[in-house]
Amino acid sequence: MSTHLVWFRSDLRTLDNPALYAAAAEGKVTALFLLTPEQWQQHGIAAKKISFLLRSVDCLSENLANLGIATRIVTGSCFNDAAEKVVSVAQEIGASRVFWNNEIALDEQRRDTQVQKALTANGIEVRRTEAATSLPVGAVRKPDGMPYSVFTPYKKRWISLSVDRGIQTLPVPDPQGPAVTAAVAPETINGVSKMAGADDWPAGESSALTLLDKFLDAAVENYATHRDLPSLSGTSKLSPHLAAGTVSANQCLRKAYRRNQERLVGGNESIDTWISELIWREFYNHIMAENPHLAMGRAFKTETDALPWNRDTEQLELWQRGETGFPFVDAGMRQLNRTGWMHNRLRMVTAQFLAKHLFIDWRLGESYFMSQLVDGDFAANNGGWQWSASTGTDAVPYFRIFNPIRQAERFDPDGAFVRSMIPELAGASAKQTLEPWKFGGVGSYPKPMIDLSAARDKTLQVWKATKKQLELR
Numbered sequence: 001m002s003t004h005l006v007w008f009r010s011d012l013r014t015l016d017n018p019a020l021y022a023a024a025a026e027g028k029v030t031a032l033f034l035l036t037p038e039q040w041q042q043h044g045i046a047a048k049k050i051s052f053l054l055r056s057v058d059c060l061s062e063n064l065a066n067l068g069i070a071t072r073i074v075t076g077s078c079f080n081d082a083a084e085k086v087v088s089v090a091q092e093i094g095a096s097r098v099f100w101n102n103e104i105a106l107d108e109q110r111r112d113t114q115v116q117k118a119l120t121a122n123g124i125e126v127r128r129t130e131a132a133t134s135l136p137v138g139a140v141r142k143p144d145g146m147p148y149s150v151f152t153p154y155k156k157r158w159i160s161l162s163v164d165r166g167i168q169t170l171p172v173p174d175p176q177g178p179a180v181t182a183a184v185a186p187e188t189i190n191g192v193s194k195m196a197g198a199d200d201w202p203a204g205e206s207s208a209l210t211l212l213d214k215f216l217d218a219a220v221e222n223y224a225t226h227r228d229l230p231s232l233s234g235t236s237k238l239s240p241h242l243a244a245g246t247v248s249a250n251q252c253l254r255k256a257y258r259r260n261q262e263r264l265v266g267g268n269e270s271i272d273t274w275i276s277e278l279i280w281r282e283f284y285n286h287i288m289a290e291n292p293h294l295a296m297g298r299a300f301k302t303e304t305d306a307l308p309w310n311r312d313t314e315q316l317e318l319w320q321r322g323e324t325g326f327p328f329v330d331a332g333m334r335q336l337n338r339t340g341w342m343h344n345r346l347r348m349v350t351a352q353f354l355a356k357h358l359f360i361d362w363r364l365g366e367s368y369f370m371s372q373l374v375d376g377d378f379a380a381n382n383g384g385w386q387w388s389a390s391t392g393t394d395a396v397p398y399f400r401i402f403n404p405i406r407q408a409e410r411f412d413p414d415g416a417f418v419r420s421m422i423p424e425l426a427g428a429s430a431k432q433t434l435e436p437w438k439f440g441g442v443g444s445y446p447k448p449m450i451d452l453s454a455a456r457d458k459t460l461q462v463w464k465a466t467k468k469q470l471e472l473r
């Protein structure tokens, strides 16, 4: 019987894992996970995300051990030494083939090209499969073969293709023999403890499935109305799991489809809306794959790179700490800093405040989010930031600027979310949580760092002037 190596990366699951399933169908499997702490540092990955990954690797290794599959957890440094590490493990176990599921971001693709070259040079075959999104990169194109850049027609096509293909998931492969001993990831790596955030973020495949079922049983029916209210638990909080691949997009879509009278659209309004959010995830991943310049720090609308962005460090730090003096913005930032996650409504409000009112380069916000998020996902984060900054595909128009006070009035009308995140405002009335300065300030909570309407006018002027200059060129 031939021996195969399955290299796990952002697909830390046994269910619906095409690489694992294919390898197990063809021979005896050993699993590999490569720790790349220096690469994570270069990519600015949050400590909470690293510890979530380490705990998910432990769960995966245990599930695989019960199937008779041993896991090698190998410590490397960055993607450049991946080829040497993968070849060395493959040779040690006498593997004739190495299997993996493709990743979408550019550095990961470059790494995979290097690893494939090295394996092939050593006479080891490579089998690559798609699992990062439900529909693979390149599958959702316009009739003329060009990629979409607007969400609504993309979604229409995505749904029609998915209805034709059906949303299928793969089972766990059959056990390969008696259980083996599970490998365990290190307790700390580069100073990051495996247990950081463990109480808030149970990791691993079975936690993901429990969360998915709980959400579909209890909350999905109210998603359309509750998903915008940060004081409620109205969303799934599956994002760390989707980012680590402890659950697949297909698993989420298939269960939602079943719950939605076997429809992807035109069923229950709330379930339709949740499915639509999963399609946004597909969209941003496909946009990232089709536009490699996005992974090089460039705007989707490259002409907007000419905007004279502000890089004021003091202002940036006030925003990072949640001390802008605008409670709804600060509550979002403090939720991020404290928990590693921020509600989607707040991600839009805080990102627009930075990129519009402060006119600070959206890339600084993008990397700060990445440094804190337990669900940091390059495509979704970049897409969300460029949407907010009006530099991205299908982005909000540059002249549409969320007013954080009006946003709080609509989405946190009684101030419950602000009070829960900002201790200085814990005893404030609903009106005080909107505009504390109108009451002479509340306790030690900071005064507004800017005049909102003057900042808005200034930003609009700069955008208009830059657009005019570019048209004249």
Ligand SMILES: Cc1cc2nc3c(=O)[nH]c(=O)nc-3n(C[C@H](O)[C@H](O)[C@H](O)COP(=O)(O)OP(=O)(O)OC[C@H]3O[C@@H](n4cnc5c(N)ncnc54)[C@H](O)[C@@H]3O)c2cc1C
Pocket: 227, 235, 236, 237, 238, 239, 240, 242, 243, 277, 278, 280, 281, 282, 284, 342, 343, 344, 345, 347, 348, 351, 369, 373, 375, 376, 377, 378, 380, 381, 382, 383, 384, 385, 388
């Ligand atoms: C500035 C900004 C930055 C963001 N950064 C990230 C990020 O790094 N990682 C990340 O997963 N999401 C990101 N998002 C998208 C969204 O905020 C999160 O996916 C969502 O808040 C996660 O919570 P949830 O799992 O409860 O979502 P739910 O509402 O339950 O949605 C289910 C899943 O759909 C996907 N999804 C939902 N909304 C979006 C969206 N707008 N774009 C892409 N996918 C979406 C996520 O995978 C999510 O887990 C960002 C949005 C903005 C505006």
